[in-house]
Amino acid sequence: MTRSISERQRILEALDMLLNAWSTRNSNELRQLFTSDAAFTSSAHGEALGGAGVAEQLIDATLQRANLRLNSTNHYVTGHDAKACASAYIYGQFVPPRGGPSSLTFGATVVLELELLEGEWRISTLRLNVNWLEGDAKIVTGWRQPIGNREWKIGDPVPVVVSELDSPWLQFPQRSIVGTVKEQIAEVYARYAWGLDLADFGHLKQCYMDDAAGNFAPIGILKGLRSIVSHLKEFRRPWPWMQHFGVPLRIEADEENGTATMTVGRVIPQRAAKVDGEPLYGAHYVMKLRRVDDQWKLTWSEYNPGWITFPDGQR
Incomplete structure (x- = not known):
């Protein structure tokens, strides 16, 4: 329970x-x-x-x-x-x-x-x-x-x-403290960033389906788990101090069919808000997920550079 x-x-x-x-x-x-x-x-x-x-x-x-x-x-x-x-x-x-x-x-x-x-x-x-x-x-x-x-x-x-x-x-392999479905989906991004930034690609692997694909700017389109993990592993080597701060802006989950989409804003700490205080994001992700054995995993991940605001965002 x-x-x-x-x-x-x-x-x-x-x-x-x-x-x-x-x-x-x-x-x-x-x-x-x-x-x-x-x-x-x-x-x-x-x-x-x-x-x-x-x-x-x-x-x-x-x-x-x-x-x-x-x-x-x-x-x-x-x-x-x-x-x-x-x-x-x-x-x-x-x-x-x-x-x-x-x-x-x-x-x-x-x-x-x-x-x-x-x-x-x-x-x-x-x-x-x-x-x-x-x-x-x-x-x-x-x-x-x-x-x-x-x-x-x-x-x-x-x-x-x-x-x-x-x-x-x-x-805690057997966890009893869990969040809502949307919070569990948001935690997939947290694990993705953790695996990438802390160079633990076992975690990054757990975020993706075997048949996942995505547009990983500036690398381009990647298809399949092996291609995604191997490219990202090499890509992050020159920046071991990098952190991918992210805020889930919109999550839509179809619990019956076990699918979801998520938009994540990438926070740039040096410029995290406009002059009027409105949150500002230096890029955003569009992610699609599928639930398998009660675990949400990415089927598509798209990184879009460019400054945006998201007034209708939701945590």
């Missing part, structure tokens, strides 16, 4: 509270989100134990010189009974206290493990890997900064989120 789908939303609310407490420098709220023996590992901040330790690491002096805005995309939630795991991409913007353009933008991958204690979800493990920075890096002089746009070499730091070890898809 599956637990109420509201559990998924409660877990995502814990993630939202984490980001809000971090961005507003609320130490008390941060401490309350964690178990007493929680473990925190960050590529930028180092390691800490317990809520107080996490708060001390996240709320450093750099945040006093700029306001921090945080957003999350690419959500996946899984779990069984009183334990759960969630992953997301987050992007942050440090802006001057008086407003104006962002002084520094960064992107990260986050994985949370949670426990249900006295009716509340508490974070027992938090892994945060900052993948890239763009802008005035002096704002975060206290961070261990990513290597930037170059190849890794001996002596460089290694990531603290490694898909083969930390992937939430591997944590």
Whole structure:
């Protein structure tokens, strides 16, 4: 039997509270989100134990010189009974206290493990890997900064989120915490991006039907699982720091026939909204899916570069 789908939303609310407490420098709220023996590992901040330790690491002096805005995309939630795991991409913007353009933008991958204690979800493990920075890096002089746009070499730091070890898809083979049909479809994109960006092509393989096809700009039309996976594996090699932030804009599911279509907007963190605040997307995907053995998989994937807005979008 599956637990109420509201559990998924409660877990995502814990993630939202984490980001809000971090961005507003609320130490008390941060401490309350964690178990007493929680473990925190960050590529930028180092390691800490317990809520107080996490708060001390996240709320450093750099945040006093700029306001921090945080957003999350690419959500996946899984779990069984009183334990759960969630992953997301987050992007942050440090802006001057008086407003104006962002002084520094960064992107990260986050994985949370949670426990249900006295009716509340508490974070027992938090892994945060900052993948890239763009802008005035002096704002975060206290961070261990990513290597930037170059190849890794001996002596460089290694990531603290490694898909083969930390992937939430591997944590709970028998999951009882699931979302709605539309949320399950949206999670296919999250897994697609995770597999591509974290170079775990076993995950990417699980997203596609054997007879899938697609238009993968700038590569072109690809047909068949082998062609898709092998091309994308080679294509991403020069950009190991890349993140495909995506927001599902429209999902239409035919549950009776087990088919669906999904439009996903690709978020470019450096330009995620228009001046008036309307969301802006640097490209969009059109995806078609089929349900097989209770798993949604892609039959067609189309990538369309170009800036768009989507006023009628739905999460």
